[in-house]
Amino acid sequence: MTTYEDVAKMIDHSLLRPELTEEQMAEGCEVAKRYNVASVTVRPCDVDMAVRLMEGSGVPVGSVSGFPHGCTTTAAKLYETRDLLGRGAKEIDTVINISKLxxxxxxxxxxxxxxxxxxxxxxxxxxxxxxxxxxxxxELKMMACKICRRAGADYIKTSTGFAPSGYTLEDLHLMRRYAGQMKIKAAGGVRTLDKAVEVYDAGCSRFGATATITILEDWKARLKQMAEVKAAVQAVQS
Structure with a gap:
């Protein structure tokens, strides 16, 4: 990891908490735009606003289907997914039917x-x-990986961020082992730069975050420090 984009383009800036107001949603979209993250993930009711606010930014809008429990009917999930896509969402995070699994x-x-x-x-x-x-x-995590691979999913993701616990390194390693060509997204607990580096090292391509500003400001500071050290070493060698 040597560039700003190495971390920024891993982040799905998450705006999914139920108590967020429209003003807070707009502020969150501005954060995603300003820090040029991978995507901004919003509640279904906010997709129209987010698509409008993010227009021209290069940061796609994502949303959720069957969230957070995964127990709606297939017809309901499909309707919700297609409705969100029709409104301009470019990424869909859906919850597997946990009970059926x-x-x-x-x-x-x-x-x-x-x-x-x-x-x-x-x-x-x-x-x-x-x-x-x-x-x-x-065993069920392994089965879920195999099912998603056959179904053509693009990513598999550890958690909603609303369960009793989020990602673990053990889960990331297991998912990476059975993911095939699918990419991995970590969620639930990536709140610091060190945690972002941890999930990157474990093979993740994305992670969900609400602490985007903290993570990326710390990454900028670390990049600056790395550049200063490199310059000092080069000065000594020359």
Whole structure:
């Protein structure tokens, strides 16, 4: 990691808390724009506003489907996903049906995700599937990886950020092992630069964050320090 973009373009700036006001949502979109992150992830009701505010920024708007429990019907998830795509969302984070996974109804999950991936890809959007690992055994995490791979998901994600716990390094390593060509997103607990470096080293391409300003200001300071050290070494050698 040697450039600003190495960290900034890993961040999905998260604006999903239910108590956020429209003013706070607008401020959050401005943060995503100013820091040029990978995406801004907003609640479904805020997609119209976010698309308008982010126009021309180069930062895509993402939203969520079946969030945060994953237990809506397939028809409801598909309607929500297609509605969000029609409103301009370019990334969809959907929650796997946790109950169906725990009940080992794997075909139901795969059929649902196949349709969701197809809906996203027809619009040139990407699909990220949230496992909510806090509730799953390692075997079910492995099965979820395999199902998502067959369904054509673009990313698999550890957590919603609303469960009893978020990502763990053990989960990231397991998911990386079974992800195939899918990318990994960490969520729930990436609040510092050191944690961002940790998930990068574990093989993540993205992470969800609310502490975007802190992480990226610390990264700027570290890059400056690294540049000063490099310059000092070069001065000594010359």
């Amino acid at each position: 725990l009940s080992r109804q794997f075909q139901h999950i795969e059929t649902e995700l196949l349709q969701m991936a197809d809906s996203c890809h027809q619009k040139g959007a990407i699909l990220k599937v949230i496992f909510e690992n806090a509730y799953l055994t390692d």
